Amino acid sequence: MSSNPDKQLRVVIVGAGFCGLTAAIECKLRGMNPVIVEAYPGPSSHGDLLDFVPNAGRVFNSWDDGKVGQAMFDSGVNAAKTMDFYNQDNVLLRKDPWPQGQELKGTFAGHRGEMHRIVYEYAQRIGVEIQAGKKVVDYLDTDVERGVLIQGGEKVLGDVVLACDGPRSLARSKLLHLPESRVNSGYAIFRAFFNVTDEMRKNPYLADLAKDEEDTTIFWVGPDMHGFIYTWNHARDCAWVLTHLDDADIGESWSFPGKKEDVHKYLAKAGFPQVWTEVVNLTPEDRLVDYKLVWRDPLKTWLSESKRSILLGDAAHCHLPTSAQGACMAVEDAAAIAICLEKSKGDVPLALQVFERLRFNRSHVIHQASISTRNIYHKTNWTPEMVEKNPDSLVMPLFDWILDYDIQKDTEEHFNHLAEDVRSGRQGTIEELSLPAGGDYSCMDLKEDEPSSLVRESAPPAIMTSV
Numbered sequence: 001m002s003s004n005p006d007k008q009l010r011v012v013i014v015g016a017g018f019c020g021l022t023a024a025i026e027c028k029l030r031g032m033n034p035v036i037v038e039a040y041p042g043p044s045s046h047g048d049l050l051d052f053v054p055n056a057g058r059v060f061n062s063w064d065d066g067k068v069g070q071a072m073f074d075s076g077v078n079a080a081k082t083m084d085f086y087n088q089d090n091v092l093l094r095k096d097p098w099p100q101g102q103e104l105k106g107t108f109a110g111h112r113g114e115m116h117r118i119v120y121e122y123a124q125r126i127g128v129e130i131q132a133g134k135k136v137v138d139y140l141d142t143d144v145e146r147g148v149l150i151q152g153g154e155k156v157l158g159d160v161v162l163a164c165d166g167p168r169s170l171a172r173s174k175l176l177h178l179p180e181s182r183v184n185s186g187y188a189i190f191r192a193f194f195n196v197t198d199e200m201r202k203n204p205y206l207a208d209l210a211k212d213e214e215d216t217t218i219f220w221v222g223p224d225m226h227g228f229i230y231t232w233n234h235a236r237d238c239a240w241v242l243t244h245l246d247d248a249d250i251g252e253s254w255s256f257p258g259k260k261e262d263v264h265k266y267l268a269k270a271g272f273p274q275v276w277t278e279v280v281n282l283t284p285e286d287r288l289v290d291y292k293l294v295w296r297d298p299l300k301t302w303l304s305e306s307k308r309s310i311l312l313g314d315a316a317h318c319h320l321p322t323s324a325q326g327a328c329m330a331v332e333d334a335a336a337i338a339i340c341l342e343k344s345k346g347d348v349p350l351a352l353q354v355f356e357r358l359r360f361n362r363s364h365v366i367h368q369a370s371i372s373t374r375n376i377y378h379k380t381n382w383t384p385e386m387v388e389k390n391p392d393s394l395v396m397p398l399f400d401w402i403l404d405y406d407i408q409k410d411t412e413e414h415f416n417h418l419a420e421d422v423r424s425g426r427q428g429t430i431e432e433l434s435l436p437a438g439g440d441y442s443c444m445d446l447k448e449d450e451p452s453s454l455v456r457e458s459a460p461p462a463i464m465t466s467v
């Protein structure tokens with residue numbers, strides 16, 4: 001325990017992604033003294049399509065009398081009526097009200113760079129210290145020094161370290177002493193975001209998608225492939241993502257250029273409809289990224305040996321996009337850690353252990369589901385009949401137990417008894433010591449009487465080779 005529980009806690013945060021920013025904002029609002037160290041020189045405009053739903057959205061909405069959430073909402077998809085699902089033959093499979101059939105306050109979908117800028121600037125406005133353009137090269141986790149070492153030799157020290165350094169986390173090796181364990185998921189994603197010009201709108205396929213008064217959110221699913229096209233902002237913005245088999249061993253980077261000829265090759269192989277060909281052709285070449293989908297197995301613990309440093313967000317659990325929850329889980333982590341640090345009154349190891357028990361099972365179940373959901377999408381011959389027989393399978397996996405969850409309320413509610421468990425040395429595995437996940441994905445399972453021919457034999461295993 002800190003010798004002075006009233007001292008303002010110095011929280012060293014690595015990474016200004018949504019996890020690091022949210023952690024810093026929540027710590028600052030709770031009277032702590034956070035500092036973010038980020039390799040990028042400022043808010044990153046990289047990225048394209050990112051969705052937040054209410055389990056994370058309610059955290060953003062809690063800031064500045066709802067103004068941050070409102071700005072995120074205004075910047076993105078806010079005039080869609082339905083999400084439409086098609087198969088590769090362009091047969092309509094289902095049409096769901098957007099989003100998920102409810103008026104969901106706290107759903108933000110749109111350009112990742114724009115939403116990131118809004119959150120980054122809010123952090124700056126409330127006085128979060130951001131040391132941008134500084135790359136962390138080592139973690140310091142001793143009783144003498146706790147913090148990070150920056151390239152060039154400068155140190156940033158504090159009372160606790162939150163490593164929110166993303167999927168290629170250095171903290172995994174430096175703090176947890178784990179070897180790099182990335183595994184090729186077998187898939188990569190072509191991704192693009194671009195502004196729609198009047199010239200582009202002359203194309204009848206794009207004109208059909210990009211309507212002035214209504215945003216478009218469409219999902220196509222086919223053999224070993226699925227993709228979304230979104231248009232919004234009065235049809236001025238367009239983003240698309242296309243998950244494809246990864247047989248080229250591309251790099252794991254948000255700026256690895258994609259090639260249109262490759263996209264066309266995959267579209268042809270999967271027999272995707274003409275609208276895709278047209279939208280890809282219209283996409284400015286320099287807006288096309290090919291992003292490798294890497295899988296990392298769940299960690300047994302996110303805490304360093306000292307229990308004063310911890311991994312959060314993608315650094316701790318890097319989801320495949322088919323969980324539709326990667327960024328939301330990062331935001332939940334960030335909101336929870338700030339409350340744990342506040343409530344533990346300077347006892348950092350207590351805060352971090354309670355945090356882990358709050359988060360472990362929920363995070364694990366949602367993390368794992370990104371594989372099973374992807375397989376349900378890709379390994380099924382989706383027809384309207386299949387959808388009718390399996391109405392809960394071809395869906396965005398956003399169930400009430402995920403969306404209705406209020407991380408701040410739950411942390412407040414469970415902190416004391418979990419802290420008591422930690423103090424009393426209650427024994428058990430991390431799964432036994434943690435709160436139950438609160439739900440599962442079994443409702444998505446395909447009916448067992450489906451003929452096995454519906455599962456494509458050419459399918460690669462969920463996890464392929466080490467990379």
Ligand SMILES: Cc1cc2nc3c(=O)[nH]c(=O)nc-3n(C[C@H](O)[C@H](O)[C@H](O)COP(=O)(O)OP(=O)(O)OC[C@H]3O[C@@H](n4cnc5c(N)ncnc54)[C@H](O)[C@@H]3O)c2cc1C
Nearest residue numbers: 015017018019039046047048049136165166313314327330
């Ligand atoms: C540039 C970028 C674009 C993205 N675009 C999309 C998108 O279009 N769609 C989508 O679904 N998801 C996207 N993501 C991922 C998504 O935002 C995250 O999966 C999610 O928000 C979880 O966030 P995180 O903060 O845990 O990790 P991240 O968002 O990956 O943030 C990690 C941060 O840590 C910083 N960092 C890493 N190592 C160091 C170091 N050694 N020293 C200092 N700083 C370091 C990184 O620069 C980054 O800002 C993007 C992420 C990034 C970084």
